[in-house]
Amino acid sequence: MSGLLSALFLWSLDRVTALRFTHPELVFFLPAAGIFMVWVYRRWGADSERGNAMILERIRQHKGRVPARMAVLIFGSSILSHLVGASTGREGAAVQIGGGLAAFLLKLGNLNARYGRPMLVAGAAAGFSSIFGTPLAGALFAIEAPAPKQPLLHLLPLALVASFAGDTACRASGATHALYHVQTPLWSSLIAPKTLAALLLASLLFGWAGHLFIRMHLGVRFLYAKLSGPWWWPPALGGILLIAASHSPLLTDYLGLGTWSPNAGAVTIASAFSPGGASDLSWIAKLSLTALSLGSGFKGGEVTPLFFAGATLGNTFATHLNLAPDLFAALGFVAVFTGAAHTPLAGAVLAAELFGFGLIPLFLPVCWLAHLTCGKIGLYPGHPLGHSAPTAKNNPQK
Template identity: 40%
Template sequence: MPFRWDYRQHVTLAWFVLKWLAICLPLGIVVGSSVAIFLWSLNVVTLTQWANPWLLYLLPLAGIGSGLMYHYLGREAEGGNNLIMEQIHEPGGGVPLRMAPLVLIGTLITHLFGGSAGREGTAVQMGGSLAGGIGRLLRLTPDETRILLSAGVAAGFGAVFGTPLTGAIFAVEVIAIGRMSYKAIIPCLMASVIGDQVNTAWGIGHTHYHIAFATEITSSLTAVSLDWALTGKVAIAAIFFGLASVLFAQLTHGVSWTAKTYIPIPWLRPAVGGCVVIALVWLIGHRDYLGLGVSSHPPDAGMICIESCFRSGGADWLSWWWKLLFTAVTVGSGFKGGEVTPLFFIGAALGNVLGVALGAPVDLMAGLGFVAVFAGATNTPLACTIMAIELFGPGHGELLSSGFVVYAAVACFLSYFLSGSSSIYHAQKRDEEEPKREQEPMPETD
């Protein structure tokens, strides 16, 4: 067979990369800077809430203010993450630029007054909104708009968690279950890496989690040592992780449906949700499940949080359920924020409990639950496996050699599989019924 080199194909592919680098560079800078502002502001309002616990009792009034803001100014921006997904599927009216400031203000209101929510929804919506604005400015085609919106999602996700590779994979995996657009992966990776680096350059750090677990390497000829008994325990835990993700998605959707059905005035829904959150705090007698729940205040105060779940005795048997309920009420009633960080809390707390019940390392099971519940709730097992490596692997080579990556993959993929068609995103499409569908072509060489 004679050797043939079609230089035109490589020129076209090189132009594709350079064009998207030119687009993703300013996108990553803008999104990374916006996320830095958001994370700094979020830290300020969280510390303010901790220092002034009485602010919780203003949560219903804050809900009215947030609801009125979206009622009069939001319009289609109310769609949030689902609107961005819909525009990636079928570009139409676009993602409004006002979504970025609205979701930023709405999320800060939620956390200032004690609502239980996350932060990834804010970063993703900011990324998608800013990407939409750049797309309109550049007059991109519908296909290019899809790619740019995905890159905006990647930049926001990668920057807010400090996981650039996860951000890129998440942006292409979350859109349609069973189908990934490899045409968008390079722009998504560029935007995610740039966004993360810009966020870091602004001096914004991320929480570092440590898993001390590591097994001995049984042979110098093998790269990974697997404990098969432990693998079985991980598989059992994955069943519960998947069921927890289903429970969270369905309860959140159920709260939202109930609120819309029985409370016809939109801006009153979060007010009612705020009252329920206050009642739940009275019921359990403490505030551990408010806010992000990443760390305790003051440090080492015995508060249940994500960090404490990596220690034996760092969570109660029902900690995962209470965080699930608090978040479902907060987000389902209309408060802004995100679901992913609460999902991390739910998974880590459930992993802590299962580690004790199954006789497995608590820190390992907490780490696996951290990513696996997220995988089941968003149907992104590959991104979550990568996230486990990015979050827990750096500086701990012995952890990767201990089979952790395999355990993470087992937990994430089984949790995803056992969660069925459930998802926190109703705009997420399921393309698994079309396994022979061709992938999107790369740019034409002619």
């Protein structure tokens, strides 16, 4: 069921993105859409506003359930966010849809609470795998993200079954996923001193970029909290700033999901795999607008924007050093996310599924170094390596 819902979500996301490009005036509804979403979560969201962080916390602590309405709330709010052009992702919606579906089935079957953890792991694995078309990475993400230091290996068989089932159902429904071509390098060229030094430097840079994004996101929320305004102030101000960004030729490419664009010469994830497919500031522009969007209350997720930022950063890095832009775009694609989420195993396998298993000996150390470079700060609040979740007093959306 999670795979079928992911297919519907991907179809809806594609339709509203196309509608936004056809009707660019939709960005003027950003403040109203943001205010509406925050109001809905205040009225019916309960703990659902915490999103993926709550699901991973419930898995880690082996107690409690997530609200079943989480699936409906994140589906609708993510589609609305992309319709008006907020810079958010899609994996947050997929994982939360899977978690909400698991909660619904637990309640429907009147199952004992001890089934909560495996059901949430299955839902998260199916959601992640079906949204990206990566069943192995989906299973690893579901057991690694809740507890990076001690992955829940005993739940791996369940996660694999759910992940492959979700991906199969999604593909059977007609959903397609983006394909990226990376030319496999000669391994002899990778052991050249210049290339080894570049790989090391790039790994550190990708981990630092993940750390920077988390700091930026926290900074936006901190600034809103310091303003001490009414609850609708963050989405209203954030929406106005995003409207301003949409009218800047330097920033308009970095609104929305960023996976494709009808505009010739636009910077997208796909363009980052080609020479000259990104500018020097593409990555920081995407990080900034995503931190602003999420910090202001818009919904969707962080992973796809981190893919975008990592791929464009890798492209820029390779261009300046006269290296292969497709290879370093692929490295950045997964390593910035891996560093922020502290999921090096899932990140390396994700790269293998997307770019080829022959490159996994290269991706694994890069992802691991990015994870170490990011430090103890993490993408998900309440995470063992993550930042503390904002309290209700300081949360600008409460």
